[in-house]
Amino acid sequence: MTSRVNGDSFSSTLVVEEGFSFKMLAAAAIRVLLVAAFIHPSYALYFHIGETEKKCFIEEIPDETMVIGKYRTQLWDKQTNSYLPSTPGLGMHVEIKDPDTKVILSRQYGSDGRFTFTSHTPGEHKICLHSNSTKMALFAGGKLRVHLDIQVGEHTNNYPEIAAKDKLTELQLRARQLLDQVEQIQKEQNYQRYREERFRMTSESTNQRVLWWSIAQTVILIVTGIWQMKHLKSFFEAKKLV
Amino acid sequence: MQQLVSLGCLLFHVFVVFATEFTFELPDNDELCFYEEMENGDKFDLDYQVISGGNYDVNCFVADANDNILYNDEKKQYGSFSHTTTMKGVYRACFSNKFSTFSHKYVYLDFRHGDENLLLPSMTRATALTQLESTCVSIHEILKVVSESQTWYRLREAHDRIRADHIHSNVTLWSLSETVLLFVIAVGQVMLLKSFFSEKKGPVAVPT
Numbered sequence: 001m002t003s004r005v006n007g008d009s010f011s012s013t014l015v016v017e018e019g020f021s022f023k024m025l026a027a028a029a030i031r032v033l034l035v036a037a038f039i040h041p042s043y044a045l046y047f048h049i050g051e052t053e054k055k056c057f058i059e060e061i062p063d064e065t066m067v068i069g070k071y072r073t074q075l076w077d078k079q080t081n082s083y084l085p086s087t088p089g090l091g092m093h094v095e096i097k098d099p100d101t102k103v104i105l106s107r108q109y110g111s112d113g114r115f116t117f118t119s120h121t122p123g124e125h126k127i128c129l130h131s132n133s134t135k136m137a138l139f140a141g142g143k144l145r146v147h148l149d150i151q152v153g154e155h156t157n158n159y160p161e162i163a164a165k166d167k168l169t170e171l172q173l174r175a176r177q178l179l180d181q182v183e184q185i186q187k188e189q190n191y192q193r194y195r196e197e198r199f200r201m202t203s204e205s206t207n208q209r210v211l212w213w214s215i216a217q218t219v220i221l222i223v224t225g226i227w228q229m230k231h232l233k234s235f236f237e238a239k240k241l242v
Numbered sequence: 243m244q245q246l247v248s249l250g251c252l253l254f255h256v257f258v259v260f261a262t263e264f265t266f267e268l269p270d271n272d273e274l275c276f277y278e279e280m281e282n283g284d285k286f287d288l289d290y291q292v293i294s295g296g297n298y299d300v301n302c303f304v305a306d307a308n309d310n311i312l313y314n315d316e317k318k319q320y321g322s323f324s325h326t327t328t329m330k331g332v333y334r335a336c337f338s339n340k341f342s343t344f345s346h347k348y349v350y351l352d353f354r355h356g357d358e359n360l361l362l363p364s365m366t367r368a369t370a371l372t373q374l375e376s377t378c379v380s381i382h383e384i385l386k387v388v389s390e391s392q393t394w395y396r397l398r399e400a401h402d403r404i405r406a407d408h409i410h411s412n413v414t415l416w417s418l419s420e421t422v423l424l425f426v427i428a429v430g431q432v433m434l435l436k437s438f439f440s441e442k443k444g445p446v447a448v449p450t
Contacts (some may be wrong), residue, residue, distance in 0.1 A: 045262055045353055046277050058265035058348070060396060124265075124400075150262050159361050173361055174378040181385040188392045192399070199403050206410045213417040220421065224428040231432055239439060 046147040054130040061152055062191035063122040065184070068156045069094075071129065072147040073111045083145050087111050092146070093132040099123025108132060116156075122191045153187075154180040263352040263393075265293060268300065268339045270346050275336040278355060284327045288313075288335055289352040291320040291397050294404040296345030301338040307331020317341070348404075350397055 049055055059067060073090055074083040090111040098104050098121055105117050119125060131144055157180055163173045260278075268274055280286065292298045299317035306312055306329065313323045327333065339347050371379065 045260065047275065056267060058267075060265065060400060127264075148262070149260065150264055152263070155261070163362055170362060171374060171378070174375065174382075177361060178378060178381055178385065181382065181389065185385065185388055185392065188389075188396070192392070192395070195396075195399055195403065199399070199406060202403070202406050202410050206406065206413055209410070209413045209417070213413065216417075217420070217424075220424055224424060228428060228432055232435060235436055235439075241439070 045149065046145050049129070049131065049144050049146050051131065051144075054128055055146075056126050056128040057148075057150065058124050058126050059150065059152060060124045061119050061122065062187040063119050065153050065187060066116065066118045066156045067125070067127075067153075068114070068116050068151045069127060070114045070149045071109075071112070073131070074145040074147075076143040076145070090144075091132045092129050095128045097126045097128070099125065122194055153184045260356060261352075261354040263350070265348055265350045268295075268337055268347045268349055270342050270344050271340055272346075273336055273338040273340060275334050276351070276353070277332050277334045278353070279332050280327050280330065280355065282327055282330045284356060286325060286327070286333070286353070286355040288323045288354075289321070289350075290337070291350045293348040293350055293397060293400050295347035296342050298347075298401070300347055300349055301341070302335065303338075304333065304335045306333050352393075 047055070061067065071092060073087070073092060074085065075087040075090060076082075077084045088111065091108050092111070092113060093108050094105065094113065094115050095103060096105040096115070096117055098119065100121065100123075104125075105115060107115070109115065117125075127150070129146065129148075154177075157177075159173060159177060162168070162176065168176060266274065278286070288304065290300070290302060292300050297317075298319045300319075301316050302313070302318065302321055303311055303315070304313040304323055304325070306327070308329070308331070312325055312333075313321075315321050335351075335353070337349055337351075339345075
């Protein structure tokens with residue numbers, strides 16, 4: 001659906017062109033500056049997070065799928081009553097757990113961060129973020145704005161970079177994109193088969209448990225009834241009421 | 243010169259494009275908002291679905307920069323909203339679970355904003371596509387539909403799977419607690435009955 005264009009991919013495609021003379025380098029540098037001036041990387045979707053709050057996002061993905069997450073943080077400034085563009089010293093702790101709740105990544109990043117992981121088991125991966133500021137005084141305002149962008153599967157591919165690295169023509173690149181899409185669909189189908197199997201096992205296990213419980217309950221009821229009657233009979237006989 | 247022209251083309255064809263999908267937890271009695279800064283004339287799509295929790299419903303509203311409500315739906319299990327912006331500013335999509343006192347919900351969100359980006363910056367839409375290229379484009383669009391359909395089925399399956407897991411763990415819990423309850427009631431009944439027939443001295447616990 002989307003491969004985001006940002007300043008980095010521009011500079012890589014531009015530098016591939018002819019020669020490496022100083023003039024070319026200077027021209028390339030000017031181009032990069034012009035381009036960077038027009039485009040600012042804005043990982044748009046953002047939300048607010050409190051000081052000790054932990055926000056978790058779940059991505060349900062098949063195995064061998066790459067996930068790239070990028071975040072940018074902004075701190076509320078009481079003096080200007082707005083969010084500062086960037087705050088050094090602010091950090092976010094990123095923790096990623098795999099479907100077996102085993103931690104696959106647990107790292108501290110700065111105020112802008114980029115984390116990548118590839119899933120080895122299919123299932124629900126949990127990405128948790130919480131702020132971990134090095135200077136506690138910064139957090140007087142209490143509100144932190146976090147811009148987040150999570151890309152999964154074939155959306156992680158940087159096509160201009162791939163075209164430059166493998167020297168592909170436009171048509172070859174289009175074919176490559178289709179290939180990546182189809183691969184992802186195939187992985188998702190395998191994952192679906194795996195999920196259906198687990199779902200069936202869970203249902204059969206529940207069915208077994210219910211069956212055994214019904215039998216056990218009947219037996220317990222009968223045994224308890226018999227015990228009750230026997231006990232009361234002997235009690236009444238002892239009391240000479242029967 | 244050619245490079246300057248291509249740079250010019252680049253600059254005019256840059257769309258700030260964004261798409262993300264994830265599942266987040268919405269605690270009980272809580273509201274969570276996602277904000278996005280958008281230009282005038284931007285098109286965005288929002289899809290959400292409640293995967294698990296309570297009655298599988300959530301309140302959702304989308305507001306523009308001037309706090310006009312563009313979309314408001316109460317207690318829906320899934321919803322979809324498309325809009326082309328008429329003003330520049332920060333738009334927000336808020337999910338509320340305030341009506342629920344103890345069930346936290348898991349909500350899937352898919353947010354797409356902007357046109358699809360070009361594969362390569364040099365692929366301007368100015369020149370007509372060859373037949374091969376247009377075939378590639380149609381296959382790409384169809385594969386996107388396939389992928390979306392897979393996502394839909396995956397969400398439905400997640401919904402059912404979570405419910406089945408709950409039933410599975412609950413069955414064990416219920417059967418154990420019922421066993422305990424059965425024994426307690428059986429012994430209790432016998433004790434109570436015996437106490438009715440005890441001597442006037444008062445209820446005496448008769449050893450069984």
